[in-house]
Amino acid sequence: MKPLIIIYGSTGTGKSDFAVELATRFNGEIINADAMQMYKGLPIITNKLTAKEQRGIPHHILGSIELDEDPWVVTRFKREATRLISEIRAREKLPILVGGTSYYLDGLLFDNKLVEKEEQESPEGWVSNRDQLSDKYPILKGPPDAILKKLREVDPVMADRWHPNDTRKIRTSLEIYFATGRRASDIYAEQRSRRESKVANQDPTPRQNLGEILLFWLYARREALDERLDKRVDKMVQNGLLDETKEVYDYLQRRLASGETVDRSKGIWQSIGFRQFEPYLQALKETPESSELRKLKQAGIEDTKTATRQYAKYQVRWMTYKTISSLREEKLLDRLYLLDSTDIHRWNEEVLAKGVELARRFLNDEQLPLAVDISETARDVLTDSVQKSNQQATPCRKTCDFCNKVFLTEELWQTHIHSRKHHKVVRAAKKRSLVPAHYAPPRALVAVDTHMSEGHSSGNESSTSLNPP
Template structure:
C-alpha cells in the first residue's frame, strides 16, 4: 500500500498552509479538492495561495477550469485526482490532497459510496436547519401538516414513524427538502452499501490502508471572528474588482440570451450575490455616493454572514457524512483532528502534530489515538470514536425484559437506550411485578442466545445510519 495524506476542514482553518508545510518536509505534491479554487483567476474570491506561499510545491487541479464551466462532478474529480495521485507516486513523491469540498474528498476515498449528485452537494453545501425552515415554513408548522406532507412525498417513511414523533417526521422531511430525494430511498441504498462494505474485508482494511486523514478544525467562535477579519482584508486586496469581473461576465452572458444556472459553479461564489445590489447601483446611479457607500457596507456584512454559514455547512458535512462513512468503512481511527483555534499555537498544535503523524504513517509506525491529540479533538470526536470502538467489542448480552440477545457492545448499549427497552423498564417499575436492574446483569450472558445477531440488528433496524443528525437521547419526562 502506498501512502496518501488527505486534509479536510472548513474555510479559514489553514488547510492550504499545512499542506505546503507537509509537502516541503516529506517531498510532496498537492492536489486541490476545493471546487471554487479549481476555477482560473479570481485569486481573492477563491482564496488561492500566492505563488510565494506555494513555496515551489507543485499544485494540481488549481485554477484549471474556465469560469464558464460547471463544477466537476464527483466522478470526474475522482478520475482525475486518482490519475494525478498515480503520477505523483511514479515520481517517488507523496500525494497530499487538500480542500474544503469534502464531497470530492469523500468521493475519492470511499469506493462503494453512492454520492448523490444533487445541486448543493456539488459545492459541498448542505443547507442548515434554519435555512431549510426559512425556505420551507412547513418545517416549523404543526406536526399534522408535516406528516401530511411526508405522506405525500415519502409514504414509506411516513408509515414508519409514530404520528407524535415530530422529531423523526421532521428529520425525514428535512432530508427530502435538502437532497430532493426520499429518505427511504437513501436508507435503502445505505443498507445495500453497508452490506457490501461488511462483505469486504471489513476491519482488516484499517491495517492495509496507508492513508492519513487530517481534519483541521477551529472552534466556531474563533473561526467566525477570523472569517470576518478575512473578508475585510479581501476587500482591501480588491475583492470588489473581482466581483465586478464575475458580475460583468454574468451580465454579458445573460444579455446574449444564455441560460445561466446561478446555483452552480463560480456564479454562486461568496461575494457575487452579496455585492450585486452595489454593482448594479454603480451602473445605474454612479453619482449617488451615500447610496453606494451604504450598499457596499451591506455587501460586506452579507459576505461575512455568507462566509460564516459556509464554514458551518462544511463542518456539518464532515460530522454528518464523512465521519459516518469512515465509521462504516471501519477506518475512523485514521482521522486526526488538529486544532487551529489559536493561531499563536499553530506550530505546536497543527504543524508539529501534523508532521509527526505523517512521519509515523510513512514509517509504518503505530498511529496514536485521535482523541488523545488535544482537548478539542477529544471533545469533538469522542462520542463518534467511542461508538466506533464499541462496535468492535463482542459481547453476548440478553435483555430479560425484552427477550433479546445482543452480540456487540454497541448494539447492547443502543438497546439499553432504546425507547422500547426504557418503556419496558418503566412498565415493570410501575406494575412492580419484579425487581429489576436498569441494566440486566452479566449472568444473562451465559444463556444461549435467543436471537441471532442479524435478528437483533433487525430489531434495531429503524435506525438508519449515515444521515440522521444524532441519536435520540433518553428524555426523562417523555410520556409513555
C-alpha cells in the same frame, strides 16, 4: 507502502498552508479538493494561495476550469484524483489531498457512498443534453414553486426530502423523472438495497488504489474562527475583492446580454463574495451616483462575513455527521487526527509541529499515538463528534413562520427553536404586536400541518404558530 495524506477542515483553519509545509518536508505534490478553487482566476474570492505561498510545490486541479463550466461532480473528481495519485506516486512523491469540499474527499475515500447517488442525480449520469430536456418539458424552465409543485405530484418522497429553497436539487429530481420515466426516490431505494446486499455478503470495499491513508482534520473553536473569518473578509476587501466581484458581474451581464441562459444555482455563481455584493454591483452600474451605494457596500461586507461563518459551520457539521460516521464504518477512524488551530499564535506548535511528527511516523511506518491524546481539543471534539455521528437524524419537515425557515431533521429544528436568533425574532414580533404578550417560546410551539392548504398531511410536519396553546 503507498501512502496518501488527506487534509479536511473548514475554511480559515490553515489547510492550504499546512499542505504546503508537509509537501515541502516530505517531497509531496498537492491535489486541490476545493470546488471554487478549481476555477481560473479570481484568487481573492476563491482564496487561492499565491505562487509565492505555493513555494514551488506542484498544485493539481487548481485554477483549471473556466468560469462558465459547471463544478465537477464527485465521479469526475474521483476519476481525476485517482489518476493524479498514481502519477504522483510514479514520480516517487507523496500525494496530498487538501480542500474544504468534503463531498469530493468523501467521494474518493468511501467507495460508492456518494458516487452511486450522483450518477443518477447529475446530468452527466443520466441525460446527455439538459437543454433538450427542458425544451421538451417547459416546466423545468418555470419558477421554483411550480417545479416543486410538479415534483410533489410525480415524486412526493423526493419533494419532501429537499428544502424548498434548494431549487437545483428539486429541479434535478424532476429531471430524473422526465429523463428516465422513473421516480428518483425509487432509483435511490434500489441503490440502497444493492449497497445493503453488499454489506450483508461482506463484499470488500475496493480501495486498493488509495493505499495507506493518514487523515488530518484542522479544527478551530467557533468564536475564535468567526473572529478570524471576519478579519479575513476585511482583508479581502482591502486586497481587491470588489474588483473581482465586478469582474464576475460584468462577465455574467455579457452572457445574459447575448441571450445565453445561465444556471446561477451552481458553479462560480455560488461563490461566497459574489452573491453578497451583487445588489451593490447592480446599483453601481445603474445608478453610480446613488447615495445608497455606501450602505449596499457595507451590507455586502456583512453578508459575506455571515455567509463565510455559516459555511464554516456547515463544513464542521458535514465532518461530524457524515465523514466521521463513514470513517467508523470503514474502520479508518483511528487514522483521523484533529489538529487544533484555534489560537493562530500557536499554529506552528499545535498544527505544524504535531502534524509533521505524525506524518513522519506514518511514512516511516512507526506506531502512531491515539488521536484523543494529541490535545485536549482533539479529545473533546473527537469524542463529542463520534457520539453525534452515532445518532441517526430524525427526518421531519417543520417550518418556523417567524424566521421563514424550513427544517428537514428534528435535530436542526430543536437547535433552531432554542437559538438566540429565533428568540430575538420572536421578541421583535411581540413588540410589533404580532403575537400575544404571553407567548413564551420554545415551549409554546403548536404542531400544525404546513401543507394543509395543499391537501397534504404528515405527522412530522409542524411550524411555530402565532396562536398560543
